[in-house]
Amino acid sequence: MNVLEIKNLTKKFADFIAVDNMSLSVAEGEIFGFLGANGAGKSTTINMIAGLLRSNDGEIYILGKNSTKHSRFAKMNIGMVPQDLAIYEDMTAYENVKFFAGLYGLRGAELHERVVEALEFVGLEDKHKSYPKSFSGGMKRRLNIACAIAHRPKLIIMDEPTVGIDPQSRNYILTSVRKLNEMGCTIIYTSHYMEEVEEICSHIAIIDHGKIIAEGTKEQLKSIITNTKDVWIEVKSAEKVDVAALKSINGVEAISVDENMIKINSDTGVNNLNKIIEHLMSCQMEIRSLQEKAPNLETVFLTLTGRNLRDQ
Amino acid sequence: MNIINIAWKGIKTDFRDTRTLVFMLAFPIVLMLVLGTALSNTFTTSLPVDDIDVLYKDTTMGEYFGHFISEAEKSGLHFKKVTGFIDGEKEVKQGNYDGYVEVTDQGIQLFVNNGTSIEGTILEGMLSSFVDQYNIASEIIKVAPERLESAFTHENSVNFIKETSLLPDQQPGSMDYYAIVITTMIILYGAMSASSLITSERVRRTAERLIASPVRKSEIFIGKVLGSLVSNSLCILLVILFSKLIFKANWGEHPGLVFLVLLTEVVFAVSLGIGVSFLTKTSAGPTVIIMLFVQLSSFFGGAYFKIDNPEGIFKLITDLSPLTWMNTALIKIIYANDFAAAIPALTINLAGALIFLLVSIISLQRREGL
Numbered sequence A: 001m002n003v004l005e006i007k008n009l010t011k012k013f014a015d016f017i018a019v020d021n022m023s024l025s026v027a028e029g030e031i032f033g034f035l036g037a038n039g040a041g042k043s044t045t046i047n048m049i050a051g052l053l054r055s056n057d058g059e060i061y062i063l064g065k066n067s068t069k070h071s072r073f074a075k076m077n078i079g080m081v082p083q084d085l086a087i088y089e090d091m092t093a094y095e096n097v098k099f100f101a102g103l104y105g106l107r108g109a110e111l112h113e114r115v116v117e118a119l120e121f122v123g124l125e126d127k128h129k130s131y132p133k134s135f136s137g138g139m140k141r142r143l144n145i146a147c148a149i150a151h152r153p154k155l156i157i158m159d160e161p162t163v164g165i166d167p168q169s170r171n172y173i174l175t176s177v178r179k180l181n182e183m184g185c186t187i188i189y190t191s192h193y194m195e196e197v198e199e200i201c202s203h204i205a206i207i208d209h210g211k212i213i214a215e216g217t218k219e220q221l222k223s224i225i226t227n228t229k230d231v232w233i234e235v236k237s238a239e240k241v242d243v244a245a246l247k248s249i250n251g252v253e254a255i256s257v258d259e260n261m262i263k264i265n266s267d268t269g270v271n272n273l274n275k276i277i278e279h280l281m282s283c284q285m286e287i288r289s290l291q292e293k294a295p296n297l298e299t300v301f302l303t304l305t306g307r308n309l310r311d312q
Numbered sequence B: 001m002n003i004i005n006i007a008w009k010g011i012k013t014d015f016r017d018t019r020t021l022v023f024m025l026a027f028p029i030v031l032m033l034v035l036g037t038a039l040s041n042t043f044t045t046s047l048p049v050d051d052i053d054v055l056y057k058d059t060t061m062g063e064y065f066g067h068f069i070s071e072a073e074k075s076g077l078h079f080k081k082v083t084g085f086i087d088g089e090k091e092v093k094q095g096n097y098d099g100y101v102e103v104t105d106q107g108i109q110l111f112v113n114n115g116t117s118i119e120g121t122i123l124e125g126m127l128s129s130f131v132d133q134y135n136i137a138s139e140i141i142k143v144a145p146e147r148l149e150s151a152f153t154h155e156n157s158v159n160f161i162k163e164t165s166l167l168p169d170q171q172p173g174s175m176d177y178y179a180i181v182i183t184t185m186i187i188l189y190g191a192m193s194a195s196s197l198i199t200s201e202r203v204r205r206t207a208e209r210l211i212a213s214p215v216r217k218s219e220i221f222i223g224k225v226l227g228s229l230v231s232n233s234l235c236i237l238l239v240i241l242f243s244k245l246i247f248k249a250n251w252g253e254h255p256g257l258v259f260l261v262l263l264t265e266v267v268f269a270v271s272l273g274i275g276v277s278f279l280t281k282t283s284a285g286p287t288v289i290i291m292l293f294v295q296l297s298s299f300f301g302g303a304y305f306k307i308d309n310p311e312g313i314f315k316l317i318t319d320l321s322p323l324t325w326m327n328t329a330l331i332k333i334i335y336a337n338d339f340a341a342a343i344p345a346l347t348i349n350l351a352g353a354l355i356f357l358l359v360s361i362i363s364l365q366r367r368e369g370l
Helices: A042-049 A072-078 A092-104 A108-121 A137-149 A167-182 A194-200 A216-226 A243-247 A274-280 A299-304 B004-018 B016-037 B064-073 B090-092 B116-144 B145-149 B176-195 B199-203 B208-212 B217-245 B255-279 B285-300 B312-319 B322-336 B339-366
Strands: A002-013 A015-025 A033-036 A057-061 A078-080 A155-159 A184-192 A205-206 A211-216 A228-235 A252-258 A261-267 A287-293 B052-058 B076-083 B099-104 B109-114
Touching: A002 A042, A002 A184, A002 A194, A015 A042, A015 A057, A015 A205, A015 A211, A015 A216, A033 A042, A033 A167, A033 A194, A033 B312, A042 A057, A042 A155, A057 A072, A057 B255, A072 A078, A078 A137, A078 B208, A092 A108, A092 A137, A092 B004, A092 B016, A092 B109, A092 B116, A108 A137, A108 A167, A137 A155, A137 A167, A155 A228, A167 A184, A184 A194, A194 A299, A205 A216, A205 A299, A211 A299, A216 A299, A216 B255, A228 A299, A243 A252, A243 A274, A252 B016, A261 A274, A274 A287, A287 B312, A299 B208, B004 B016, B004 B109, B016 B217, B052 B064, B052 B090, B052 B116, B064 B076, B064 B116, B076 B116, B090 B099, B090 B109, B099 B116, B109 B116, B176 B217, B176 B285, B176 B322, B199 B208, B208 B217, B217 B339, B255 B285, B255 B322, B255 B339, B285 B322, B312 B322, B322 B339
Parallel strands: A033 A184, A033 A205, A078 A155, A155 A184, B052 B076, B052 B099
Antiparallel strands: A002 A015, A002 A057, A205 A211, A228 A261, A228 A287, A252 A261, B099 B109
16 A cells, blocks of 8 residues: 555746656655755655645645645644754753644643653653753754654654764664654655665655656666766875866766765776776875775766765 | 644743743833833922012001911911111022012012012912902992901802812822833733744744644644733733732722733734734844834833823824823723723724734735745
């Protein structure tokens, strides 16, 4: 059964088409990754699913029911974790979760139980009387999640839930996402961190210019890229790297530099490794290691959209 | 239930906000104390008059003026006969005496330093009265001297003109006045906090979560407005109680009606704030507009100093201030038991509120999200 089904969804802002005739479906029990650069249309799509924006055209079905005609039903079954922290700084962690859970019709002892359950789930049960202003960024992110899950939604939408937090809190959140999924929640997950999406998502859609340009499991997406390979070269210092010169070497498709790691995406049909090494040596760069890798999601994304996920 | 949930959350956070509490409670109380004390002289309705010292010269043979002097002494007028080379007029000019009276067979001449001074006016009035009685007596003697005694007996000397104040002791003192006008002013300031009712949700991004929940926009709107109304009303109630119990300010014998009128102003202020927030596009816009409106309304509405009988364009401006309607209505209710005075204030407040609420509702319906 599909928890979410989108048919020919379109959203325009004046003359700009943010979402262009998009169709997709998310099956029950999936962790569905939404990949797209800034302005690709993923937040607009998510906002329409959550009922924050009205579409110009198309339909959204939540658990088989049209979300426009059955707005209350749809909203009761969705938990929204917005990208920006949506919590009240002047209310305690407990009060925050209680207030939002109360909007879903929970009352009395049941409300209390659900609030405690949500706080326990995100590991803030000891901080239930504390105000968010005393929280770290990671704790605030966890409270942001608790506010979205206390009413036990079937579909949880997480828009960049790990932005700006420490690795420990990120791991905690990723573990929580898996746990929620094991508990039966279907999750739509967006992130700028490709490795996160690759790690937890069972199904991924790549969005560009308001359209889904690729969709499937990780393996299915990677199989799209059969004509390129990744070469990762670790150097002592990548400061002197001449990206333009490297790009001019026959067969080189794309280059990214991550600290001392030079990542080169190259055509599998061209044997250009010697020329790449020669170029680096001529620039007096000390090569420490060299690895040839199979394409990952980042390569897929780069190849399909022509830009890095984190490009602004 | 969601409306109450949202309203209750608003009330709770309002009363936790120290800045709001200081502004809504401490600020008006301090202002009442400062203005009520500093400007108390402006509200004094009686003028103290010291003893009046008068020089006189009586060249007549009669003893009537002597009788007048002895009677006048009882009222604090002290007459001293001019002796030797003392120049009465000069003494008055130098301020040593309040007046100089010359009594001759041709009449009485009075010299005072300032014709409009209170002492001079009193002296002139008493002498006029004396002269009138003297003339009456002279006429009676001419036609019926036997009736003279009966004409001037004590029984007949009744007051033919009785002066009675229309509002005896029913004028606000400075603390009474400032208790009213500062309260109405602080209610209007409630528009400031109301202007951020919806915008604060947008800024904190909680608007997204509210809209994503199964709560209608109308419920969110009503809940927010209701919460603000209750918070503001409670603050005002505390200010009134404080001013009544501690400053002994007079809130009249009809507290129900007075509070009802104030409540309608709270409704107006909250609606004004929320309406302006929907009409302006920048986040700083509502604050600037409301601050300007409240300051001008306060100035021309008599919140800082009492405005008596304004005329011309100044009257027109003062009439435009919502605080003028409010303060006029409250003073009439409290000091003249004029219940009808509540009607214009109630009507204008509620009509204004309705307009701003309609503007807000229409804007909210057109808007995606909050």
